[in-house]
Amino acid sequence: xxxxxxxxxxxxxxxxxxxxxxxxxxxxxxxxxxxxxxxxxxxxxxxxxxxxxxxxxxxxxxxxxxxxxxxxxxxxxxxxxxxxxxxxxxxxxxxxxxxxxxxxxxxxxxxxxxxxxxxxxxxxxxxxxxxxxxxxxxxxxxxxxxxxxxxxxxxxxxxxxxxxxxxxxxxxxxxxxxxxxxxxxxxxxxxxxxxxxxxxxxxxxxxxxxxxxxxxxxxxxxxxxxxxxxxxxxxxxxxxxxxxxxxxxxxxxxxxxxxxxxxxxxxxxxxxxxxxxxxxxxxxxxxxxxxxxxxxxxxxxxxxxxxxxxxxxxxxxxxxxxxxxxxxxxxxxxxxxxxxxxxxxxxxxxxxxxxxxxxxxxxxxxxxxxxxxxxxxxxxxxxxxxxxxxxxxxxxxxxxxxxxxxxxxxxxxxxxxxxxxxxxxxxxxxxxxxxxxxxx
Amino acid sequence: xxxxxxxxxxxxxxxxxxxxxxxxxxxxxxxxxxxxxxxxxxxxxxxxxxxxxxxxxxxxxxxxxxxxxxxxxxxxxxxxxxxxxxxxxxxxxxxxxxxxxxxxxxxxxxxxxxxxxxxxxxxxxxxxxxxxxxxxxxxxxxxxxxxxxxxxxxxxxxxxxxxxxxxxxxxxxxxxxxxxxxxxxxxxxxxxxxxxxxxxxxxxxxxxxxxxxxxxxxxxxxxxxxxxxxxxxxxxxxxxxxxxxxxxxxxxxxxxxxxxxxxxxxxxxxxxxxxxxxxxxxxxxxxxxxxxxxxxxxxxxxxxxxxxxxxxxxxxxxxxxxxxxxxxxxxxxxxxxxxxxxxxxxxxxxxxxxxxxxxxxxxxxxxxxxxxxxxxxxxxxxxxxxxxxxxxxxxxxxxxxxxxxxxxxxxxxxxxxxxxxxxxxxxxxx
Numbered sequence: 001x002x003x004x005x006x007x008x009x010x011x012x013x014x015x016x017x018x019x020x021x022x023x024x025x026x027x028x029x030x031x032x033x034x035x036x037x038x039x040x041x042x043x044x045x046x047x048x049x050x051x052x053x054x055x056x057x058x059x060x061x062x063x064x065x066x067x068x069x070x071x072x073x074x075x076x077x078x079x080x081x082x083x084x085x086x087x088x089x090x091x092x093x094x095x096x097x098x099x100x101x102x103x104x105x106x107x108x109x110x111x112x113x114x115x116x117x118x119x120x121x122x123x124x125x126x127x128x129x130x131x132x133x134x135x136x137x138x139x140x141x142x143x144x145x146x147x148x149x150x151x152x153x154x155x156x157x158x159x160x161x162x163x164x165x166x167x168x169x170x171x172x173x174x175x176x177x178x179x180x181x182x183x184x185x186x187x188x189x190x191x192x193x194x195x196x197x198x199x200x201x202x203x204x205x206x207x208x209x210x211x212x213x214x215x216x217x218x219x220x221x222x223x224x225x226x227x228x229x230x231x232x233x234x235x236x237x238x239x240x241x242x243x244x245x246x247x248x249x250x251x252x253x254x255x256x257x258x259x260x261x262x263x264x265x266x267x268x269x270x271x272x273x274x275x276x277x278x279x280x281x282x283x284x285x286x287x288x289x290x291x292x293x294x295x296x297x298x299x300x301x302x303x304x305x306x307x308x309x310x311x312x313x314x315x316x317x318x319x320x321x322x323x324x325x326x327x328x329x330x331x332x333x334x335x336x337x338x339x340x341x342x343x344x345x346x347x348x349x350x351x352x353x354x355x356x357x358x359x360x361x362x363x364x365x366x367x368x369x370x371x372x373x374x375x376x377x378x379x380x381x382x383x384x385x386x387x388x389x390x391x392x393x394x395x396x397x398x399x400x401x402x403x404x405x406x407x408x409x410x411x412x413x414x415x416x417x418x419x420x421x422x423x424x425x426x427x428x429x430x431x432x433x434x435x436x437x438x439x440x
Numbered sequence: 441x442x443x444x445x446x447x448x449x450x451x452x453x454x455x456x457x458x459x460x461x462x463x464x465x466x467x468x469x470x471x472x473x474x475x476x477x478x479x480x481x482x483x484x485x486x487x488x489x490x491x492x493x494x495x496x497x498x499x500x501x502x503x504x505x506x507x508x509x510x511x512x513x514x515x516x517x518x519x520x521x522x523x524x525x526x527x528x529x530x531x532x533x534x535x536x537x538x539x540x541x542x543x544x545x546x547x548x549x550x551x552x553x554x555x556x557x558x559x560x561x562x563x564x565x566x567x568x569x570x571x572x573x574x575x576x577x578x579x580x581x582x583x584x585x586x587x588x589x590x591x592x593x594x595x596x597x598x599x600x601x602x603x604x605x606x607x608x609x610x611x612x613x614x615x616x617x618x619x620x621x622x623x624x625x626x627x628x629x630x631x632x633x634x635x636x637x638x639x640x641x642x643x644x645x646x647x648x649x650x651x652x653x654x655x656x657x658x659x660x661x662x663x664x665x666x667x668x669x670x671x672x673x674x675x676x677x678x679x680x681x682x683x684x685x686x687x688x689x690x691x692x693x694x695x696x697x698x699x700x701x702x703x704x705x706x707x708x709x710x711x712x713x714x715x716x717x718x719x720x721x722x723x724x725x726x727x728x729x730x731x732x733x734x735x736x737x738x739x740x741x742x743x744x745x746x747x748x749x750x751x752x753x754x755x756x757x758x759x760x761x762x763x764x765x766x767x768x769x770x771x772x773x774x775x776x777x778x779x780x781x782x783x784x785x786x787x788x789x790x791x792x793x794x795x796x797x798x799x800x801x802x803x804x805x806x807x808x809x810x811x812x813x814x815x816x817x818x819x820x821x822x823x824x825x826x827x828x829x830x831x832x833x834x835x836x837x838x839x840x841x842x843x844x845x846x847x848x849x850x851x852x853x854x855x856x857x858x859x860x861x862x863x864x865x866x867x868x869x870x
Contacts, residue, residue: 033451064728129738136741140745247585293525294525368528371479
C-alpha cells in the first residue's frame, strides 16, 4: 500500500512476467472510464557509444513512422480519432511510449505497441526527413541559454560515462548516423525481455492480462546486448567552466555527483534536495509542484538579493548522475558572491543537523504531491512502470515510507558524502549583453 | 451519428452536480465534489487585468498580481509561504488582459487555509518596499529573458501588428521601462481602486461538499466590498489588416528561427467559434499537427513543431500558425504554410477529416475532465463565457452539427492569406 489516505493509491498492483520475458504490471482504477497503457524499454543514451549519440531518441521518433499494418497516415490519426493522447519519451536509462484512451478503445494501444515492438519499417526517406526534424529540435533547444549551460556542465561532469551526453545527441553524430545504425539499435533493444508493459485504469485484471498475452506473448525474446557501460572514476577536484552566449541574464549551475536511485540513501538525497531547493514532484502529468520560497537556498540567495531564482533537482538513474542546482542571477550580478553564499548553505547542511520538524515537513510535502498526481490515470500508469527502469517497483511503493524514515543524522552524513566541493562542476553562463534585436 | 456514449455523457459536469451560488457582494462560487481524490483545486479570477492599466503603465496589473503574496497587513512573505509550503499546498496569482487570475491546490483538509490566504492576499496586500524592489528585479529579469526568447518576441510582435494601439496588442507583463517606473504607491492605488468582489468567480473542485465550499468562500470573502470598483472598460473595435505585414526580429547568437503567422479570429462567443475550432483542428492539430504538421514536419522534415491555434476571448481572437525552423528553411516553411491555407479556404474539408476531428473532440472529454484541475478549468470557462451549466450536455450536438461547408464559410471569413501578419524571430536574415 502506498498511500494511507482515500484515493486510488490503495488498489494493489498485479505484477507478472510472460513466457517471452515481457514484464507486465497492471492496476485497476475505476474512477474514470479511461485506461493508460505504457511500454517501457531498457534503452536510452546510457546504451550509446561515442559517435552514435542520439540513436535511442531517433529510434523513438521512427517508431511513429509506421509498420506495414499501421502506416504512418493511419497511425497518426487512429489515437486522436478515439479522443486519446499518446506520446513517447527518451531518457538516459529508458525509452517509453504511452497511450491514454477511453477504456473501451484500449485495444488499439495494445495492437499498436505490440506491432511496433517488431514491425517498424524505418523507411530510408523517413529516416532522412526525421534527421532534419531532430536537428530542428536540437536547434530549438540551443536557443535556450540553460540548455547550453546544462550541456556543458553535464559533459564536464563525466569523463567516460555516456551520461555526459545529451539524450538528443551531438550534432556531428546526428549528421552521420545511418538508417542501418538506427535499425540495428531498434532490433537489439526492442524485444519483450527488455521491455515492460504497464497498464492502469478502468478494467478487470484477469481480462486485461488475457488481452496482454494475446497481443504480446507471440513476440519472441531476443538477445539484449550486455551493458558494458564504462566505469566512471570518482571526480577529482572541482571543475569550473564558462559558457558565453546571447542574452542579458547570467546563470550559475552547480552539479554534484549524485547517488544511484537504488542506493539506500537516495531518499536522504531527495530530502536534502527538498530542504535546499524545494520539494520535487515525481508527477509527469498534471498535479503541479509546490513553490520553494521557504527553502534554504531561496532564503539565502533570493532574499539576500544575490539571485532572482533558484531551483534544483536529483534524478532517479541506474548509475550515479547529478544533483544539480541552477541559480538565476539578478540584472546586476556578482557570481562569486552568490557562490559564496551558496557554499555557506552547503556547509551548514553538512555541519549542523536539521531539525526533525524540517523532515516532517518534507514528508507532508511528498504526500501532498503524491495525492495530486494520483488523480490522473496517466500518472498512475507511469508510476507503475517507471521505478522498474532503475530499480524495482517496490522503490515506488516504499517511497513515502523511506522518506519518512530519514533522520537528521542521515541528512548530515549524506550531505557530507555528496556535497563535497571537490567533486563538483560549477558552470557560469555569461551573457554577451547584446541588446534585444532590431526589427526589419 | 452518435460519437459519444450515453454513460460517458452522464459523467460530464452538468447542472445536477455543479453548485452555482452568487453571494450578495457579487462573487460567483461554483463547486463540484470529487471524493475519489484526496485534494481540492481552487481556481478563479476577478476583473482587474491589463485592460485596467493606465496607458502609460502597461504591466501594472501584472506587477500588482505578483505582489499580492509578498506580505499582507497580518502576515509577512515568509509566514504566508511557510503556511502553504508546510502543508504541501500551492497558491499563485497572475494577470491576463481581462483578469487577475488565481489558482491553488491543497489536501482537502487544508482548503480553509487556502481560502483564508486567498482572501487575505486579495483584500489586504501591503506591498512592502523591500519586497516590491525584489519583485521588480525578478520581473525585470523575466522580461530580459523574454526579450531574448525568439518565440516570445515573435508572438508579441504578432499581437502588436494585429492590434495596433489596442490593449490586446500590448504585453500584459509590461516593458522594462514601465516596470522600472512603477512605484509602490502605484500598486497600492491600483489595488485600492480596481480590486473588488463584483465580477469575481471562484471555482472549487475536489474532496469537499459543495455546500461546505460555498460556506468557506462566504466566510472569507462574503463581506468584501469596494464601492470604488470600476466597470469594465470599453473594448475598442479591431479592424482586420488591409494587407500582409511581414517582420523579422534579429536576435544575434540564436540558432533557430521562430515563426508566427496568422490573422484575427472569431471571439469565443461568436457563432463562428465551433466551426473555426474544428477547422483549426483539421488544419493544424489533429494527429501530429494536422494538415500543416503533415506537410511541414512529416513530408518536408522542416520543423520539429508546426501547428495552428485558435485563441478566442470574449471580444476578439487570433488564428495563428507557429513553427520553429532552421533559418535557411524559413521562406520554404512560410510558402508551404500559405499554400495549405489557400487550399483550406478554396475547398471544403472532407467529411472523413471532419468526422475524425469531431470524434476527437468528443472522445477526449473524459480525459480532459478526469482530474480536479481539468474539471475546475472547464467550469471556469462555463462561467467566463456564459456558456451555461448544461454546456457539456449540449456539447456533443454542437460539435456534431458542424458541416464542411460551415468550416469553409467561416475560414474564408477569417483566414485571408493576403492579409496575414507574418513574424519571424531568430538569427539575423542575410
